[in-house]
Amino acid sequence: MTASRRSILAALPAGAAPFLLPRRAAAQPSWMPARPVRLVVPFTPGGTTDLLGRLAARGMEPSLGTSVVVDNRGGAGGVIGSDLVAKAVPDGYTILLSNIASQAIGPAVSKHVPYDPVRDFTPIGLIAAVPSAIVVATDGPIRSLPELVARARTGNVKFGSTGIGTSSHVKLELLNRAAGVAILHAPYRGSAPAVADVLGGQIDGLIAAVPDVGRNDRLRMLAVTTPERAARWPNVPSVREFGFETLVATNWFGLSGPAGMPDAAADALHDALAKGLSAPDAQERLLDFGAGPHSLSRRDYEALIASDVARWARVAKEAGIEAE
Known part of the structure; x- marks a missing residue:
């Protein structure tokens, strides 16, 4: 298992290990699409989810021999587009741009999600596991995570x-519990109005996905929530370095189809995704x-x-x- 693969799977419980398999050897797919594939992105254009979806779509097209058309269906925190694919x-x-928001956190905090995030989908593959930053x-x-914790205690x-x-909210709760504050x-x-108020001094900070805050010179990243430091920000420590193991978490984005998709189709889509991302x-x-390389x-x-x-x-x- 590669280091990056270990990092992505670091949060898995020990009981999940028997279910992990190595990558399949590359083979000629037994299913090839005869018409364009629709990739439903359950958020509006321009955000991290949309940009990763378009990156994946563009990379898959040569192997599939057809277009992968991105269809933005935003609303209800990703629920509307996800339900459409389910x-x-x-x-x-x-297929769906599946992600932590609509597949894991949304169902956890809302009683009104109309699909089962595991039972109603066929996982195809991971695109990226993106860190959040404090x-x-x-x-x-405040210049460091220990200074933030000390200030929060007093x-x-x-x-x-x-x-x-x-x-962003649930990771703040994890920080409170990990640091005892x-x-x-x-x-x-x-994230945009929250960042504006951090810069204006109305609030002290926030936790947000690195793509939303990492390039802003007016923000200081105290730590990232991946097990290791991010390659583009090697001077920013990981929360693990401060002993906050329970705060290790990534924002993952991948592809899924409806439940019942034939393995041949899911395998072909997975192989096209892996080749495009490589x-x-x-x-x-x-x-x-x-996000580093993964397999x-x-x-x-x-x-x-x-x-x-x-x-x-x-x-x-x-x-x-509980979501409103």
């Missing part, structure tokens, strides 16, 4: 999030997102999803998090 014909022509204003008084500290029940939560509608330009682009089989990706569904359900229940 109910689609499982023939390989409609960030504060560069010109503010006075009020307020962090924003991208909304109640989002990945009570950082106050201020929900926003997305191209040097794709690897460079993934590094810009904070997850379909079963590895299935195990990752199942593990995170269980993990975030437990966190949401223990912290009393």
Whole structure:
């Protein structure tokens, strides 16, 4: 198992290990699409999910011999687009940009998700596992994670999030529990207004996906939530270096189809994805997102999803998090 593969699967419980398989040897696929494939991205254009979906689509097209058309179906935290795919014909022509928000955290914090995130989908493969970062204003008084924890123990500290029940929110709860503090939560509608208030001094910081905050020189990244440091930000420590093992978590993005998709179709799509992402330009682009190279089989990706569904359900229940 490669180091990057170990990193991605680091959060899996020991009981998941027997289900992990090595990558299949490359072989001529027994299924090839006869018409364009639709990739439903359950968020609006321009964000991390959309950009990764377009990267995957472009990389898959040469192997599939047809177009992979991105169809943005945003709404309800990714639920609308995900439900569309869950109910689609499982023939390989409609697939989903599956992700931690709509497949794990959303079902954990909401009673109204109309699909089962494990039972109603066929995992195809991982695109990227992107770290979050704990960030504060560069010109503010907090310069390290230990300083943040010390300040939170002696006075009020307020962090924003991208909304109640989002990945940003639940990771703040994990930080509070790991450090034994009570950082106050201020929900926003997305990362942009939260970042604006960090820079304006209305709140002390936030936890957000690295692509949303990592290139902003006015923000200081105190730590990333992956087990190891991100290649593009080698000077930013991992939360593991501070002993916050329970805060290790990634924002994963991959491809899934409806339940009941034939293995031949899922295997062909997986192989096209793996080949497209192995191209040097794709690897460079993934590094810009904070994601290193990986090699997850379909079963590895299935195990990752199942593990995170269980993990975030437990966190949401223990912290009393429920989406509005």
